[in-house]
Amino acid sequence: MTKPAMSGSCKELRLEAYKNSQIYKEKVKHFHDCRILRTVFTVSQKVILFNSRLKIIVGKLYSRWDGPFVVTDIFPYGVDKVRDIASNCAFKVNCHQLKPFHEAPI
16 A cells, blocks of 8 residues: 555544544443432531531541531532531531531430
């Protein structure tokens, strides 16, 4: 084969590989997006809050979750207003920092 003929086939192979990689990326994105769990909280639901500012005690045995808190209001764009049960202090927090609180059976 001559050099120009090989060059054309290489470009075709590269273009086909690019198209196949785009198809693969779309399939993987769809697969991932289907399995994302979106938690929706309701008013008066008990939740726990992720404490991202805690840097005093470093270790894997220390819990970084505080709570329980009670959801008092729900705002758009993933913002919830929570109230601390012990101190009755209320503040707004991003819902990505919240998890549902499951009470232990007695």
